[in-house]
Amino acid sequence: MRHEPIIEARGLTKRFTVDRAAVEAVTDLSFEVLPGELVAFLGPNGAGKSTSLRMLTTLVPPTSGTARVAGHDILTAPAAVRRSIGYVGQLTSGSFAQRVRDELLSQGAFYGLTRAHARRRAEELIESLDLAPFATRTVQQLSGGQKRRLDVALGLMHAPRLLFLDEPSTGLDPQSRANLWQHIVDLRETHGTTVFLTTHYLEEADRYAERVMVIDRGRVIADDTAAALKSELAGDVVTLTFGTAEDATAAAGPLRRLAGRDVRIVDERSLVLTTPDGDRLLPAAVRELDAAGLRVERATGVPPTLDDVFLALTGRTLREAQAVAEDSTATPTPEGTPR
Numbered sequence: 637m638r639h640e641p642i643i644e645a646r647g648l649t650k651r652f653t654v655d656r657a658a659v660e661a662v663t664d665l666s667f668e669v670l671p672g673e674l675v676a677f678l679g680p681n682g683a684g685k686s687t688s689l690r691m692l693t694t695l696v697p698p699t700s701g702t703a704r705v706a707g708h709d710i711l712t713a714p715a716a717v718r719r720s721i722g723y724v725g726q727l728t729s730g731s732f733a734q735r736v737r738d739e740l741l742s743q744g745a746f747y748g749l750t751r752a753h754a755r756r757r758a759e760e761l762i763e764s765l766d767l768a769p770f771a772t773r774t775v776q777q778l779s780g781g782q783k784r785r786l787d788v789a790l791g792l793m794h795a796p797r798l799l800f801l802d803e804p805s806t807g808l809d810p811q812s813r814a815n816l817w818q819h820i821v822d823l824r825e826t827h828g829t830t831v832f833l834t835t836h837y838l839e840e841a842d843r844y845a846e847r848v849m850v851i852d853r854g855r856v857i858a859d860d861t862a863a864a865l866k867s868e869l870a871g872d873v874v875t876l877t878f879g880t881a882e883d884a885t886a887a888a889g890p891l892r893r894l895a896g897r898d899v900r901i902v903d904e905r906s907l908v909l910t911t912p913d914g915d916r917l918l919p920a921a922v923r924e925l926d927a928a929g930l931r932v933e934r935a936t937g938v939p940p941t942l943d944d945v946f947l948a949l950t951g952r953t954l955r956e957a958q959a960v961a962e963d964s965t966a967t968p969t970p971e972g973t974p975r
């Protein structure tokens with residue numbers, strides 16, 4: 637039996653007006669997420685990730701298109717959508733002077749849980765998000781990673797089936813990031829919570845998400861498992877280094893024929909190519925070139941990353957796209973929810 641999608645976006649588009657010019661933050665976003673999926677929405681700064689999330693969580697209205705989220709239409713039943721989902725935005729939500737446990741209880745009251753229910757739920761979340769040692773601390777006494785775990789707990793107080801997280805790990809050190817991710821993965825495994833999150837960390841999306849949607853300039857440009865995206869859109873990067881520049885030049889033709897791929901010469905003595913099956917190509921290439929008297933000094937085959945996927949799709953790496961976005965001096969005129 638096919639499950640009903642828990643998110644069903646149809647042509648979601650958002651246009652902002654910046655200095656009287658229209659900025660299309662999100663263009664024609666259509667996709668489905670099934671219950672229990674863990675989806676990473678990956679893209680550089682300014683790609684449209686947060687705006688997409690804000691539309692799906694009813695924080696900003698779309699310019700056109702609509703979506704059904706947890707069974708409710710975001711345009712006609714926004715309150716029902718909000719009751720059914722958890723949302724953790726980019727900024728830490730806890731109020732500074734409250735203690736962790738009290739913060740969770742206030743959130744429970746906000747969602748209309750009885751005091752006894754809220755207490756039970758708070759204890760469960762304190763346990764599952766590893767907050768027990770800090771439960772009586774105030775929010776301002778927590779580290780960045782602990783605060784982010786509290787944010788996730790706050791988003792889960794009313795036990796939503798669907799949790800949206802906007803860049804949950806940005807600004808955390810690598811260890812806290814890995815720890816937070818482990819909690820997110822556990823949540824999904826233990827409670828079957830559907831998790832839809834944005835990130836610009838390639839490695840995280842690659843390692844933890846079972847599905848990666850890549851967004852660039854407001855459009856979704858790829859949507860699959862990380863493994864499928866890498867094998868279909870990128871390939872192993874094979875590098876052969878020779879003793880002399882002459883050997884490298886002489887080897888380029890035979891290697892091109894053997895691999896059936898374009899070959900580039902780098903650093904005069906190395907040949908580089910991308911192929912879906914580097915492990916098979918490498919020994920064959922070394923044997924053939926050796927037999928032709930062209931000595932390979934070093935041979936490496938590196939599996940592709942999601943950055944190679946982004947490069948294959950856009951002609952630039954995600955890191956380059958990120959750097960350009962960070963250099964951009966354009967300040968948007970706020971409209972809708974302030975950033």
Ligand SMILES: Nc1ncnc2c1ncn2[C@@H]1O[C@H](COP(=O)(O)OP(=O)(O)OP(=O)(O)O)[C@@H](O)[C@H]1O
Nearest residue numbers: 652661680681682683684685686687968969970971
């Ligand atoms: N309130 C707003 N008013 C005007 N323009 C906006 C507003 N919010 C976002 N934008 C613009 O829409 C585009 C997409 O922004 P968005 O915040 O959705 O990107 P993002 O992928 O989430 O980026 P980041 O990783 O930096 O959070 C950007 O060009 C941004 O400047």
